[in-house]
Amino acid sequence: MSLILRGLSYLITPALLLLSCNSQAAPINLGVAQNYSGFFFADVSAASDIEGRLAIGGNLTNGFDIGYRNPVNSQLPSLVVGGDINIQHGTIYNGPQQQLDTNAGIGPASAYWLEQNQVNYGTVYYGGNVTAHSWSNGNYLYQPDYIDFNAAYHYLSALSDTLINEQTNGQAEYKWSQWFLTGDGVSDLLVFDLGDINNISNLVFSNIKQGATIVINSHASDITLAGYHGNNTAISDDIQGQYRDRILFNFSQATQLQLNTFVNGSILAPNAAVTGTGHIEGTLIGQSLSASANGSMLEIGYEPFSGNLPGNQTAASVTSPSSFALFTLGLLLPLWRTRRSKTAEPLQR
Incomplete structure (x- = not known):
């Protein structure tokens, strides 16, 4: 019985945060990852820099600047590492010293408080051993249970699986080397399906309701x-x-993800090993992060995913009971069988 209840806890919450097959929708909530620019379940070995907060379930094996666009006077840790930390360069920040909107600009060039050394230093929570240079200027605290990365993985994987099966209400058409994504003009949640295309570039949007949330699904593995x-x-x-x-x-099915350009938007890819040479303005959720084959590294900007929709809608008021019941019953049995067959499920998929 306890296994069934635990399975329900992993599945019900993501289901309640989505709407069934109509034009209304409840907010999409990224759970604990909502407060992070980068959220990874395994190791992180390379990045150009992370403008917001960073959470790592495995080890951090290289240093870089973190957290200089955090909100003013943030009380949250800039860096959370479930395993070991081994960094020899980079600084752990916690936003500017003066009152200002850290999201008014994009990219490090406009973060003048960093260039003028008017920044606060951040707090680091870790669960293993720490090897760090003295000038990282972070306050290191042993907090091994601050984030339950296994629970976060189950939650975000269930959310990703739910979204990939959400009924599409937007039209996606590829022509002239572009993706034309056309909305219906009325839906608060627009869902586009790109199929198993693995090279996603040059998106052109039209007929999108003001304030709508946009989900772009791909079934490709690479x-x-x-x-x-x-x-x-x-x-x-x-x-x-x-x-x-x-x-x-x-x-949801990607095991390899390369970001080789400037990307606006957040990415939910809980099973993907991420590399890249570009920049993303949004939350990036993946399995791991490392340098590209040529040594280039990805930069993760600061743009918190909103996902909140107009009005005062709530999950309880907009979710179809029948579709929720079918969703829960359809996913509960496989999860229960999986958890029954092994006591500890590995993070790496």
């Missing part, structure tokens, strides 16, 4: 984001730039 994904400016005249806090790329 995905590359390249080409044009919106302007790299704070004030953008394209939809992907304007909706960067409401776009969620969902790659």
Whole structure:
């Protein structure tokens, strides 16, 4: 009985945060990952820098700047590492010293408080051993249970699986080397399905309701984001730039993910080993993060995923009871069997 209840806890919450097959929708909640720019379940070995907070379930084996765009006076740790920390360069920050909007600009060039050394230093929570240079300026605290990464993995995997099966209400058409994504103009949650295409580039949006949340699903196992994904400016005249806090790329089946361009939007890819040479303005959720084959490293910007929809809708008021029951029954038995067959399920898939 306890296994069944535990399985329900992993599945019910993501299901309640989505709507069934109609134009209304409840907020998409990334759970504990909501407060992080980067959230990874295994090791992180390389990044150009992380502008917001970073959470790592495994080990951090290389250093880089973290947290300089955190909100002013944030009380949360800038870095959480479930395993060991071994860094020889980079600094752990916690936003600027003065009151300002850290998300008014994009990229390190406009973070003048960093260039003028008007930044606070951040707190690091860790669960293993620490080897760090003296000038990292972070406050290191042993907090091995601050994040339950196994529970987070189950939650986010269930959310990703739910989204990949969500009924599409937007039209996706590939022509002239572009993806034309056309909404219905009325839905608060727009879902596009790109099939198993593994090279995603040059998205062109149209007929999107103001304030809508956009989910872009791909079923491919090896995905590359390249080409044009919106302007790299704070004030953008394209939809992907304007909706960067409401776009969620969902790659539930991806085991490899390369980001080789400037990307506006968040990415949910809980099983993917991530590499790249570009920059993402949003939350990036993956299995691991490392350098590309040529040594290039990805930069993760600061753009918290919103996912909240207009009005005062709640999950209880908008979720179809019948569709929720079918979803729960359909997914509960396989999960119960999996958990019954082994006491500890590994993070790596």
